[in-house]
Amino acid sequence: xxxxxxxxxxxxxxxxxxxxxxxxxxxxxxxxxxxxxxxxxxxxxxxxxxxxxxxxxxxxxxxxxxxxxxxxxxxxxxxxxxxxxxxxxxxxxxxxxxxxxxxxxxxxxxxxxxxxxxxxxxxxxxxxxxxxxxxxxxxxxxxxxxxxxxxxxxxxxxxxxxxxxxxxxxxxxxxxxxxxxxxxxxxxxxxxxxxxxxxxxxxxxxxxxxxxxxxxxxxxxxxxxxxxxxxxxxxxxxxxxxxxxxxxxxxxxxxxxxxxxxxxxxxxxxxxxxxxxxxxxxxxxxxxxxxxxxxxxxxxxxxxxxxxxxxxxxxxxxxxxxxxxxxxxxxxxxxxxxxxxxxxxxxxxxxxxxxxxxxxxxxxxxxxxxxxxxxxxxxxxxxxxxxxxxxxxxxxxxxxxxxxxxxxxxxxxxxxxxxxxxxxxxxxxxxxxxxxxxxxxxxxxxxxxxxxx
Amino acid sequence: xxxxxxxxxxxxxxxxxxxxxxxxxxxxxxxxxxxxxxxxxxxxxxxxxxxxxxxxxxxxxxxxxxxxxxxxxxxxxxxxxxxxxxxxxxxxxxxxxxxxxxxxxxxxxxxxxxxxxxxxxxxxxxxxxxxxxxxxxxxxxxxxxxxxxxxxxxxxxxxxxxxxxxxxxxxxxxxxxxxxxxxxxxxxxxxxxxxxxxxxxxxxxxxxxxxxxxxxxxxxxxxxxxxxxxxxxxxxxxxxxxxxxxxxxx
Numbered sequence: 001x002x003x004x005x006x007x008x009x010x011x012x013x014x015x016x017x018x019x020x021x022x023x024x025x026x027x028x029x030x031x032x033x034x035x036x037x038x039x040x041x042x043x044x045x046x047x048x049x050x051x052x053x054x055x056x057x058x059x060x061x062x063x064x065x066x067x068x069x070x071x072x073x074x075x076x077x078x079x080x081x082x083x084x085x086x087x088x089x090x091x092x093x094x095x096x097x098x099x100x101x102x103x104x105x106x107x108x109x110x111x112x113x114x115x116x117x118x119x120x121x122x123x124x125x126x127x128x129x130x131x132x133x134x135x136x137x138x139x140x141x142x143x144x145x146x147x148x149x150x151x152x153x154x155x156x157x158x159x160x161x162x163x164x165x166x167x168x169x170x171x172x173x174x175x176x177x178x179x180x181x182x183x184x185x186x187x188x189x190x191x192x193x194x195x196x197x198x199x200x201x202x203x204x205x206x207x208x209x210x211x212x213x214x215x216x217x218x219x220x221x222x223x224x225x226x227x228x229x230x231x232x233x234x235x236x237x238x239x240x241x242x243x244x245x246x247x248x249x250x251x252x253x254x255x256x257x258x259x260x261x262x263x264x265x266x267x268x269x270x271x272x273x274x275x276x277x278x279x280x281x282x283x284x285x286x287x288x289x290x291x292x293x294x295x296x297x298x299x300x301x302x303x304x305x306x307x308x309x310x311x312x313x314x315x316x317x318x319x320x321x322x323x324x325x326x327x328x329x330x331x332x333x334x335x336x337x338x339x340x341x342x343x344x345x346x347x348x349x350x351x352x353x354x355x356x357x358x359x360x361x362x363x364x365x366x367x368x369x370x371x372x373x374x375x376x377x378x379x380x381x382x383x384x385x386x387x388x389x390x391x392x393x394x395x396x397x398x399x400x401x402x403x404x405x406x407x408x409x410x411x412x413x414x415x416x417x418x419x420x421x422x423x424x425x426x427x428x429x430x431x432x433x434x435x436x437x438x439x440x441x442x443x444x445x446x447x448x449x450x451x452x453x
Numbered sequence: 454x455x456x457x458x459x460x461x462x463x464x465x466x467x468x469x470x471x472x473x474x475x476x477x478x479x480x481x482x483x484x485x486x487x488x489x490x491x492x493x494x495x496x497x498x499x500x501x502x503x504x505x506x507x508x509x510x511x512x513x514x515x516x517x518x519x520x521x522x523x524x525x526x527x528x529x530x531x532x533x534x535x536x537x538x539x540x541x542x543x544x545x546x547x548x549x550x551x552x553x554x555x556x557x558x559x560x561x562x563x564x565x566x567x568x569x570x571x572x573x574x575x576x577x578x579x580x581x582x583x584x585x586x587x588x589x590x591x592x593x594x595x596x597x598x599x600x601x602x603x604x605x606x607x608x609x610x611x612x613x614x615x616x617x618x619x620x621x622x623x624x625x626x627x628x629x630x631x632x633x634x635x636x637x638x639x640x641x642x643x644x645x646x647x648x649x650x651x652x653x654x655x656x657x658x659x660x661x662x663x664x665x666x667x668x669x670x671x672x673x674x675x676x677x678x679x680x681x682x683x684x685x686x687x688x689x690x691x692x693x694x695x696x697x698x699x700x701x702x703x
Contacts, residue, residue: 392541396595397551399501399537400611401529401558410554414545414594 010066011048015041017072018157024074029160030129032137033194036145040156047150056149059334059366060276060305065248068218070190074160076105086180090242090270090444091210092431096178097122103183104193104223105161115175119168122177125194126161135166139198143226143254149278151250155224159194162223167203169230176206176425183221183243184214193223197237201230201258206425209239211249218246225253229261231285236264236424240432243272244445245300252278259285259314264424267306268432269296271445274303281319282311283345294323295419297439298331298363305334312345315375321352324419326412326440327363337382338370345375352382357389357415412440454479454650455500455520455619460511461675462499468509469495471675477619480647484661484686485654487672488694493654494538496672497623501535502528516618529555530562532618536608536625543595548607551595552577556614580613584640602633609640616644621652626660638663658690673697 018025018041026034049066050057086100087093097116100107106124116122121135129136144152163179183191199205213219221243229235235255243249249272255263269275281290296304310319325333335354356365369382389411397407416436423429438444455477462470469492477483487493499506500513502525513520515533523531543551556576557567568576577591586606596604605625612620622641626634641664645651653664661669661683669685670677678697679685689696 390541390543393543393546395503395525396537396541396543397546397555398525399503399529399535400551400555401526401562401615402551402554403526403558404524406554407526410546410551411543414543417545 010063011045014154015045021074025158025160027075029126030133030136032129032133032140033126033159036141037157040153043153044150044157047148047153050150056307056336059332059336060274060303062248062250062274062276065220065274068188068220070188070218070220071185072158072190072192073103073105074158076161077103086182086212089212089214090435090438091180091212092208092240092428092435094176094178094208094425094427094431096176096208097173098178098180099123099163100180100182101161101163101193103185103189103191106163117171117173119171120173121164121166123164124161125164125196128164135198136164136196139226139228140196141226143256143280143282144224144252147252147254147280149252151222152224152252155192155194155222155252158192159224160192162194162196162225164195165197165205165207167199167205169200170202171200172204173206176208176428178208178210181209181211181223182214183212183219183247185217185219186215188218190220191222193221195223195225197225197227197235199227199229199233199235202232203230204234206236207238208425208428209237211239211241211243213243213247216244216246219243219248221247221249221251223249223251227253227255229255229257229263231258232260233258234262238266238423238425238428239268240435241267241269241272241275242444243275245273245302247272248274250276250278253280255279255281255290257281257283257285257288257290260287261285262288263290263292264422265290265292266419266423267294268435269294269304270435270439271297272302272304276305276307278307280309280311283314283317283319286314286316288314289318290320291422292319292321293419293422295416296325296333297436298325298333299328300331301329302331303333304331307334307336309338309340310350312339312341312348312350314342315345316347317345318349319351322419322422323354324415325356325365326359326415327356327365328359330360330362332364332366334366334368335384336368336370338372339380339382341373341375341378341380343374346377348375348378348380350378350380354384355415356384356386357412358386359389409437409440413437454516456514458512460496460499460513461509462495462506463509464495464506469506469675470499472511473675473677475670475677477650477652479650481668482645482651482653482664482666484666484669485652485672486656486658486669486686486689488698489656491672492675493656493672494623497535497538497621497652497654500533500621501525526558529615530559534612534615534617534620536605536612536620536622538624538627540596540604540608542597542599544597546595548591548593548595552591552611552614555611559615576614580610583643584610584613585636586610601628602630605629605633605637606640609637613640613644617649619650619652620644621654623654624656625653626655626657634660635663658686661686671697
C-alpha cells in the first residue's frame with residue numbers, strides 16, 4: 001500500500017505547510033480571501049492529487065510534479081525585474097495597458113491607471129480586496145468555489161495575490177490590457193496566482209495574458225482566474241503560454257456569461273513541460289456566444305491537456321470550440337471537450353472540433369468529445385482528427401521548388417492559421433504568427449533546454 | 454534535354470515500368486499515350502521525384518544531371534515542371550504566398566535576387582493576361598474549393614510563372630470541358646519556345662487537336678510499344694487501344 005502512503009505524504013506536506021503558515025497566509029489578506037482558506041484546504045486534503053484513475057485527469061500525470069520540493073512565496077518578495085529585458089523573452093510587444101506579476105504577485109507596469117477610462121480598476125487582488133472589498137466580495141470564488149477540482153481548492157487555500165480587473169457598466173477599453181505573468185526563482189518554486197475579472201453590463205475589454213518562465217528551475221504554477229461577463233458585454237481573453245520543460249502548470253479559468261454577452265478566448269500553448277488548462281464557460285443568460293479556441297505545440301517529452309466544459313444552462317446560446325495541436329518527438333496531448341446542454345437550454349448551438357497533427361511516430365494524442373444533451377431542440381456537433389502532415393501537399397510544394405523544411409513549415413502554419421486568424425486583436429495576430437514560426441524553427445525554449453540533456 | 458534509359462520501377466513490389474527508353478530534345482513536344490494502368494502517371498511522378506516508387510534499374514539524365522539523384526525541389530528549380538493530374542488542395546496556404554515562395558526559390562537557384570512584392574504582382578498580372586485567366590484564383594488558398602477546370606488552369610498558370618525547360622503535363626485534359634481545354638491548350642502553346650520541351654501524358658487524343666506533338670509514344674504494360682508522328686494519335690483514336698494491346702500480345 002505504498003501508493004496510498006505516498007499520496008498521503010504529498011498532500012500532507014501541503015496541508016502541514018498550510019497549518020504552519022496560517023498566520024502568514026492571513027496577514028495582509030482581506031477577510032474575503034481568508035474566510036475561504038480553511039474549507040478549501042479541507043477539500044484539497046479530502047480529494048488529494050488526482051491520479052490517472054480520476055476520469056477528469058486520466059491523461060495527465062500530475063503526481064510526479066508534486067513529489068519535488070518547492071519553495072513558496074507566501075509573502076511578497078521584492079525581486080523586481082527589469083521590464084525592458086522581458087520583451088526579449090518572446091513576449092509579444094503590443095500597444096497595451098501593461099501590468100506584470102512575478103510568481104503570482106502583482107507589480108504595477110507602465111502606470112496603466114493613468115490611461116484607463118474612468119472607473120476602470122486594474123491592480124493587485126490583494127490590495128483591492130483590502131481597499132475596495134465591495135468590488136470583489138460578490139464575485140470571488142463564486143464560480144471556482146463550485147468546482148470539485150483539487151487544484152482550485154489548493155489555489156483558494158494558498159492564494160494571496162493576482163490581478164484584478166473591473167470594467168464598469170458601459171465602459172469600453174479600446175487598447176488591450178496586457179498581463180505578463182513571470183515565473184522567476186533561483187530555487188524550485190510553487191507559485192499560486194488568483195485572478196478576477198468583472199466586466200459589467202455593456203462593457204468591452206480585450207485581454208492578452210502572457211505567461212513566461214525566466215529561470216531554469218522547476219516550477220509548479222497553479223493559477224485560477226474567474227471572469228464575470230455582464231449583459232451585453234464583450235470580453236476577449238488571449239493567453240500565451242511559454243514555460244520551459246521543467247514547468248508544470250495547472251491553469252483554471254471560469255467564465256460566467258450573462259445574457260447577450262460575447263466571449264472570445266484563445267489559448268496558445270507554445271511551450272511547456274506539462275500544461276493542464278481547465279476552462280469552463282457557463283451561460284447563465286440567454287442569447288450569449290462563446291468562441292473558445294486553442295492551439296498548442298509540443299515536443300520532447302512535453303504534455304498538453306486542454307479540459308473544456310461548456311455549460312449551456314440557458315437557451316439560445318452559441319458555443320464554438322476549435323482546438324488544434326501539433327505534437328512532435330515523444331510529446332503527448334489530450335483534449336476533453338464536454339458540452340452540457342441543460343433541460344431548459346432549448347435552441348442551443350454548440351460546435352466543437354479538435355484537429356491534431358503528429359509529426360513523429362512516438363507522439364500521442366488522446367481526444368475525448370463528450371456531449372451531454374438534456375434538451376430536445378438543439379444543434380450540436382463534434383469532430384476530431386489525428387493525422388500526419390499531408391504527404392501529397394508536401395510533395396506538391398516541393399515539386400514547385402520549395403525546400404522540404406520550408407514546405408513543412410508552410411503546411412504547419414496553414415494548420416495553425418485557422419486558430420490564429422480568430423484572434424480579434426490584429427497586432428497580436430501578427431505577433432503570434434511570428435512566435436509560431438519561431439516555435440516551429442525550434443527557437444523557443446532553447447535557452448532553457450540545456451538542463452534537459 | 455531528357456534521356457531515359459531502360460527505366461524499371463515498382464510500387465509496393467509490383468513492377469510498373471519495365472524498361473522505358475525516351476529521348477526528348479530541346480524544342481520538341483512528345484505525347485505519351487496509353488490505356489489506364491499502362492504506367493503513364495508513374496513515369497510522370499518518377500520524373501518529378503515522388504518517393505512512392507522504387508527504381509529497379511536504369512538511368513535518367515536531365516540537362517546533363519542524374520535526375521534520380523535530385524530532390525523534387527532541386528528538379529523543379531533546375532527547370533522540370535509537373536502539371537499534376539490531381540492538383541492537391543492546401544487549405545490555409547494562400548496561393549500568392551505559395552507562388553511567391555516558389556518563384557523566389559527558382560530565382561535564388563539561378564543566383565537572382567528575390568522579387569519584391571510589387572515586381573511579383575506585376576509578373577503575376579502579365580502571366581494572367583497572357584493566359585486569359587481571371588484574377589480570382591490567386592486570392593484563395595492553393596486549389597481550395599477549385600473546380601477541376603480551375604485546378605488545371607492554375608497548374609498552367611504556375612507553369613507560366615516558373616517558365617520550366619521541360620514541362621510534363623499529366624492528364625491535363627482529364628475532367629476539362631471544351632472551353633477549359635482550349636484555354637489550357639492555348640496556354641501551353643503560348644508558353645512553348647524553341648528553348649523548352651513538353652511531354653504530354655494523356656489517355657485521349659483530343660488534347661492533341663490543340664497541341665501538336667512532334668512524337669507520339671504508346672505506353673503499354675510498362676513499355677513504349679510504338680513510336681510515331683502525330684498521325685499515330687489519330688490512328689489510336691480510330692482503332693482504340695485494343696489495337697495496341699492485341700498487337701503486343703502477338
